[in-house]
Amino acid sequence: MAQRFLVTGGAGYVGSHLVAALLDRGDDVVVLDSLRTGHRAAVLPGARLVELDLADPSGVDAVLADGPWGAVFHFASLSLVGESMRLPFRYLAENGVNAIRLIESCVRHGVERFVLSSTANLFGTPETVPIPETARIDPGSPYGESKWMIERALLWAGRIHGLHSACLRYFNAAGADPAGRLGEDHEPETHLIPLVIDAALGRRPPVEVFGTDYPTSDGTCIRDYVHVTDLADAHLLALAKLVDGNVTWNLGNGAGHSVLAVIRSVEHVAARKVPHRLGTRRPGDPAVLVAGAKAALSAGWRPKFAALDDIVRTALAWRDAHPGGYGDPAPEHVRPSS
Numbered sequence: 001m002a003q004r005f006l007v008t009g010g011a012g013y014v015g016s017h018l019v020a021a022l023l024d025r026g027d028d029v030v031v032l033d034s035l036r037t038g039h040r041a042a043v044l045p046g047a048r049l050v051e052l053d054l055a056d057p058s059g060v061d062a063v064l065a066d067g068p069w070g071a072v073f074h075f076a077s078l079s080l081v082g083e084s085m086r087l088p089f090r091y092l093a094e095n096g097v098n099a100i101r102l103i104e105s106c107v108r109h110g111v112e113r114f115v116l117s118s119t120a121n122l123f124g125t126p127e128t129v130p131i132p133e134t135a136r137i138d139p140g141s142p143y144g145e146s147k148w149m150i151e152r153a154l155l156w157a158g159r160i161h162g163l164h165s166a167c168l169r170y171f172n173a174a175g176a177d178p179a180g181r182l183g184e185d186h187e188p189e190t191h192l193i194p195l196v197i198d199a200a201l202g203r204r205p206p207v208e209v210f211g212t213d214y215p216t217s218d219g220t221c222i223r224d225y226v227h228v229t230d231l232a233d234a235h236l237l238a239l240a241k242l243v244d245g246n247v248t249w250n251l252g253n254g255a256g257h258s259v260l261a262v263i264r265s266v267e268h269v270a271a272r273k274v275p276h277r278l279g280t281r282r283p284g285d286p287a288v289l290v291a292g293a294k295a296a297l298s299a300g301w302r303p304k305f306a307a308l309d310d311i312v313r314t315a316l317a318w319r320d321a322h323p324g325g326y327g328d329p330a331p332e333h334v335r336p337s338s
């Protein structure tokens with residue numbers, strides 16, 4: 001039977017792909033998004049968009065009063081690790097406090113299931129790789145710390161009020177909707193795969209490789225790239241598991257790819273050279289982050305786009321078709337030459 005879901009941040013990158021997955025299976029979806037970083041065009045027809053900032057607790061409360069809700073999915077947040085190192089209190093206050101108020105409002109209105117978009121940044125520089133779900137929490141930034149605050153608030157919401165919750169710790173979300181409806185469009189873009197693709201397409205300056213002296217096989221950082229549609233699938237599975245209790249999953253493919261390997265993958269898939277230059281380390285980057293996703297895999301999660309080339313292929317298709325992203329005017333350097 002179709003259910004009704006609230007998705008905060010449903011106009012953003014991962015949130016919009018979850019909205020697509022819910023709509024595809026026939027559910028009703030209300031998206032709550034300030035559109036500060038999300039895009040109106042990323043909310044697919046069929047979902048209702050409420051343009052609202054989570055900093056407005058009475059507005060949020062009025063939306064939640066209009067239940068019943070099958071669950072609340074919470075994506076809306078500031079999400080730039082580097083920015084959080086400059087603006088720690090903004091991240092702790094906005095991400096942490098807004099989410100805690102949202103959880104409180106969920107409890108007040110009888111919401112029984114809550115799914116949180118969390119992060120591998122909780123593990124900081126890990127002691128063991130792949131990182132198991134049980135690894136020590138030591139956030140690498142105020143961004144990660146703010147997600148940990150929310151995970152702790154959910155723990156207490158569960159113990160005291162019986163709210164069931166899933167904390168899904170993403171590794172490096174990448175790729176785009178395989179049907180071509182949605183993709184990745186951040187301003188500013190700081191993520192490796194879109195920057196490498198745009199450099200290959202001649203829409204951005206050469207990519208800078210942040211550090212070549214890490215203790216890895218080629219000296220560049222290793223990350224675990226996970227397809228955004230596979231992340232959306234994991235949310236649906238986690239939701240189904242929330243009848244039995246709480247869920248804490250690491251979401252990644254368990255395979256690491258270096259920055260140079262990502263460049264080679266894009267060169268292979270796009271059949272173009274990627275202009276790049278070797279640069280210095282970016283502060284705060286751990287050498288290797290790879291997921292031990294045992295809990296999600298034993299619950300039945302089966303990523304469909306585990307191979308890096310397949311992830312890159314979907315990302316390339318969307319960026320190729322959307323030179324200016326979601327229709328916001330393209331900056332000068334990304335406009336294709338006519």
Ligand code: UDP
Pocket residue numbers: 081172190191192193195207208209210211221222223259282285
């Ligand atoms: N990276 C890079 N050049 C860039 C952007 C990123 O070398 O212009 C590297 C970065 O240092 C990291 C990896 O690519 O090792 C993935 O970075 P991204 O910002 O995409 O995700 P993060 O791992 O920081 O969440």
